[in-house]
Amino acid sequence: MAGSAASPTYPVTLAAEEPATRGGFLQRAWRVGRRRPAAIAGAVVVTLFVVMALAAPWIATSDPVRTDWAKIRKAPSWAHPFGTDDLGRDGFSRVVWGARISMQAGVFSIVLAMAIGVPVGLAAGYYRGALDQLIMRLTDAWLAFPFLILAIGLVTILGPSLVNATLAIGLGATPTYIRLTRGLVLSTKEEDYVQGARALGAGDLRVMARHILPNVVSAILVQATVAIPTAIIAEAVLSFLGLGVQPPAPSWGTMLNAAQQFLEQAPWMAYWPGLAIFTLALSFNLAGDGLRDVLDPRDY
Amino acid sequence: MIEFLVRRAFISAVTLLIISLIVFTGVRLIPGDPARVLGGTDADPAGLEEIREKYGLKDPIPVQYLRWLGLALRGDLGESIRTRTSVAWTIAIKAPITLELAALSLLVAIGIAIPAGVLAAVRRNTVWDVLASSVSLCGVSVPNFWLGIMLILLVSVRFGWLPASGFVPLAEDVLGNVKRMLMPALVLGTGLAAVLMRQTRNAMIEVLSADYVRTARAKGLAQRAVVVRHALRNGLIPVVTILGLQMGALMGGAVVTEQIFVLPGFGRLIVEAVFTRDYPVVQGVVLITASSYVLINLLVDVSYSVLNPRIRIRGAADGG
Numbered sequence: 320m321a322g323s324a325a326s327p328t329y330p331v332t333l334a335a336e337e338p339a340t341r342g343g344f345l346q347r348a349w350r351v352g353r354r355r356p357a358a359i360a361g362a363v364v365v366t367l368f369v370v371m372a373l374a375a376p377w378i379a380t381s382d383p384v385r386t387d388w389a390k391i392r393k394a395p396s397w398a399h400p401f402g403t404d405d406l407g408r409d410g411f412s413r414v415v416w417g418a419r420i421s422m423q424a425g426v427f428s429i430v431l432a433m434a435i436g437v438p439v440g441l442a443a444g445y446y447r448g449a450l451d452q453l454i455m456r457l458t459d460a461w462l463a464f465p466f467l468i469l470a471i472g473l474v475t476i477l478g479p480s481l482v483n484a485t486l487a488i489g490l491g492a493t494p495t496y497i498r499l500t501r502g503l504v505l506s507t508k509e510e511d512y513v514q515g516a517r518a519l520g521a522g523d524l525r526v527m528a529r530h531i532l533p534n535v536v537s538a539i540l541v542q543a544t545v546a547i548p549t550a551i552i553a554e555a556v557l558s559f560l561g562l563g564v565q566p567p568a569p570s571w572g573t574m575l576n577a578a579q580q581f582l583e584q585a586p587w588m589a590y591w592p593g594l595a596i597f598t599l600a601l602s603f604n605l606a607g608d609g610l611r612d613v614l615d616p617r618d619y
Numbered sequence: 620m621i622e623f624l625v626r627r628a629f630i631s632a633v634t635l636l637i638i639s640l641i642v643f644t645g646v647r648l649i650p651g652d653p654a655r656v657l658g659g660t661d662a663d664p665a666g667l668e669e670i671r672e673k674y675g676l677k678d679p680i681p682v683q684y685l686r687w688l689g690l691a692l693r694g695d696l697g698e699s700i701r702t703r704t705s706v707a708w709t710i711a712i713k714a715p716i717t718l719e720l721a722a723l724s725l726l727v728a729i730g731i732a733i734p735a736g737v738l739a740a741v742r743r744n745t746v747w748d749v750l751a752s753s754v755s756l757c758g759v760s761v762p763n764f765w766l767g768i769m770l771i772l773l774v775s776v777r778f779g780w781l782p783a784s785g786f787v788p789l790a791e792d793v794l795g796n797v798k799r800m801l802m803p804a805l806v807l808g809t810g811l812a813a814v815l816m817r818q819t820r821n822a823m824i825e826v827l828s829a830d831y832v833r834t835a836r837a838k839g840l841a842q843r844a845v846v847v848r849h850a851l852r853n854g855l856i857p858v859v860t861i862l863g864l865q866m867g868a869l870m871g872g873a874v875v876t877e878q879i880f881v882l883p884g885f886g887r888l889i890v891e892a893v894f895t896r897d898y899p900v901v902q903g904v905v906l907i908t909a910s911s912y913v914l915i916n917l918l919v920d921v922s923y924s925v926l927n928p929r930i931r932i933r934g935a936a937d938g939g
Contacts, residue, residue: 459630460637463909467871468889469824472905475893552762556875559764560890579768580881582783583776593765601760 344613347569351612364602372418377422379412381570392585400585405577406567413569414591420570421599423564424485424554431489432546436496437539441527443497444504455501458494466491467556474562481554481570484563488553492546499542503535510534537614544607548600555596571596622922631917638909639691643684646902656898659700691906697899700893706903709888716786717873717884720807723800724869725862727808728815733855735812736819738829739845740854753814758813763872767806767879774802784881803880807872811865818861819854824853856923863919870908 352359371378387407395402401410443454464472473487507513508531516530557563558572566573571592578588649656653676653680654667662670671677675686690696696706739751775783781802787795826832827850835849874886881887885904 456630456633456637460634460641460909463638463867463913464641464905465867465871465908465912467874468867468905468908471874471889471893472642472645472901475896475898476645495650548760555762556764560875560878562890562893575765575768582768582772586772586776589765589768589772593762593768595632595759596762597757598766601757602763604756604760 348613351609355609356611357605358612361602361605361607361609364598366392366597367607368418369422369559371415372422375416375419379409379415381409381412383408383416384567392581392588394585395587401591402585404574404588405581405585406418408567408569410574410591413574414571414595416569417574417592417595418599420481420568421551421554421566421596424481424488425551428485428489428550428554429492429543431486431548432492432496433539433543434535435489436493437500440500441496441504441532444501445508445523445527445531451501458497461494461497464491466553470553470557471560471562474557479557479562481564481568484554485556487557488550491553492550495542495546496539499539503538504531504538507531507534524619541607541611544603544610547592548603548607551603552596559589566569566584620924624921627917627920627924631913635910638686638913639688639906642902642909643687645905646681646898649898653910657697657700659896662700666822673877696903696906699892699900699916700897701895701900704724709900710903710932711905712886713883713885713888716882717870717877717886719789720800720803720873720876720882720884723804723809724811724872727804728811728836731808731812732815733761733819733858736816736822736858737846737854739816739820740823741842743824750871751820755813755816758809758816759828764879766809767802767876770802770806771879786882799880803876803882806879807869807876810872811869813869814856814860814865818858822854822857823850826850829853859923860919863916866915867912870912883912893917 351559358590385405385408390399390403390407392405393399393403393407395410399411401414403409404413439454443451461469469491470484470487473490474483477483477486508526513526513530516526521530554563555572555575558570559576561573561576564570564573566577574592575589578585578592581588627925646656647653652667653674654670655662657674658667658670674690675683678686694707696710698704699706699709702709724881735751735755739748742748771783775778781798785799787799789796827846829850832845832850834846840849870885873884874889877884877886885908889901889904891897892904
């Protein structure tokens with residue numbers, strides 16, 4: 320980050336350096352991108368999936384939930400490039416619409432986790448003391464629940480649906496952000512520019528929002544790009560188990576659940592939804608690796 | 620040393636207590652009469668009264684919690700709504716299957732990850748490194764249940780080499796058991812292997828540039844001796860910590876893997892329990908998995924502090 324390299328003598332002018340950081344970001348992105356074509360490819364594929372999710376009604380060739388008894392489990396053909404499923408629904412259209420559900424669950428759950436985890440971690444790291452102890456013990460206990468077991472427990476209480484699966488995944492990912500933010504805050508708040516801001520009479524909220532947060536945000540964003548593919552897979556798993564998106568909605572997980580019953584008769588039902596999850600998760604991971612290089616060159 | 624152990628054990632005990640609070644509260648959050656939640660919708664009035672009596676459901680909530688905790692500590696996790704058998708007993712029967720699956724997956728993961736990670740670190744920035752890292756990245760990104768389905772499709776449906784599903788107890792038929800456990804262990808082990816490989820590579824790279832490794836090289840030791848005897852031993856320390864932390868992912872992964880390969884373990888038990896609204900079973904399984912996770916990591920930390928004095932000094936210095 321440019322912030323930590325800035326002269327500590329004039330800490331309050333840091334906010335004014337924002338435009339310079341942006342220019343630096345693009346330049347660095349270009350340099351890293353040229354060196355790491357895989358990261359660029361990942362980012363491009365992620366963008367394509369986003370476009371696919373947003374433009375699903377126009378890309379899909381037919382209604383993803385319309386059943387057709389004349390077309391049950393047909394092998395891939397020109398009319399149905401991904402074949403049809405056990406209810407005669409078009410596989411391609413279902414995979415396209417499935418991107419919407421996966422993206423929703425993946426992105427919103429991590430946004431939720433950050434919305435809770437970052438402020439809580441910020442408070443714990445900034446105020447320390449009893450509050451910190453309480454938050455960290457709760458976080459430890461929360462982390463002890465295996466992600467999927469926690470999600471299953473929450474879905475049991477809330478009932479299975481896309482919204483509840485997203486909530487469960489988000490709550491499961493929250494402690495990671497609490498810990499990460501707290502750790503970053505602990506090291507950042509000792510920096511001279513934070514001390515300087517405090518000496519100039521800035522209040523707690525101002526110091527946290529204007530001086531600490533901007534300096535920890537890049538590490539949090541990098542963590543998010545790693546967490547989103549995990550969340551996407553988690554949604555697919557929950558839906559596969561029947562605890563997430565409910566049929567007939569086209570989720571990649573529920574499609575794989577149906578596919579498992581017809582592996583011998585209609586293997587194509589299993590290829591595409593899984594390949595979609597794999598491609599999206601892989602692309603996110605590749606792009607995330609690149610983003611880490613761009614945002615945090617110190618590691619490399 | 621003693622102070623560190625006491626401190627670490629105390630923190631674990633607090634964590635366990637909070638876990639029990641979360642699980643207790645979770646069950647109370649389920650809408651409806653708690654007696655009905657624990658007894659099932661078809662329980663008769665006498666049965667409901669018995670449950671109210673046992674858990675003291677007419678007492679204040681804190682008293683209820685203490686009573687529930689006391690019963691749980693004595694191994695009484697209630698009764699399954701569906702089968703009317705003790706939850707603790709049900710879990711005890713299912714656990715060995717999941718433990719076997721987990722143990723085999725660990726073997727698979729370690730067997731792949733450590734050699735691959737060491738190779739990638741020793742031959743850093745070569746084709747081997749890129750290959751190992753790429754495979755690892757794919758391993759992290761592939762949903763393991765899809766990998767399982769694809770394996771069944773290839774190995775069982777296409778070639779007919781291994782049975783696609785089912786379970787044979789190890790005691791009855793060793794070969795039959797291994798045949799049915801091989802694919803699930805491979806599937807569950809892959810994701811873990813990918814994570815471990817990255818960690819091994821990073822840890823080894825760091826260790827290989829340490830002074831004592833340079834000394835070992837300088838005194839003329841062969842590459843193999845330097846890597847195995849000097850670097851690997853220290854390089855594995857952070858890897859084992861990660862292994863402990865990954866136990867949660869392994870338990871979660873077991874749920875899906877058992878579902879795909881129809882293994883009657885812990886994971887299938889909880890999924891069935893969710894669908895049949897068998898709340899006492901869900902509660903029991905969640906409580907047991909979270910507690911064992913805490914205990915496993917306590918053991919990992921303690922065994923480390925015994926093996927490596929530096930950790931217990933650092934651990935005591937930065938507190939909890």
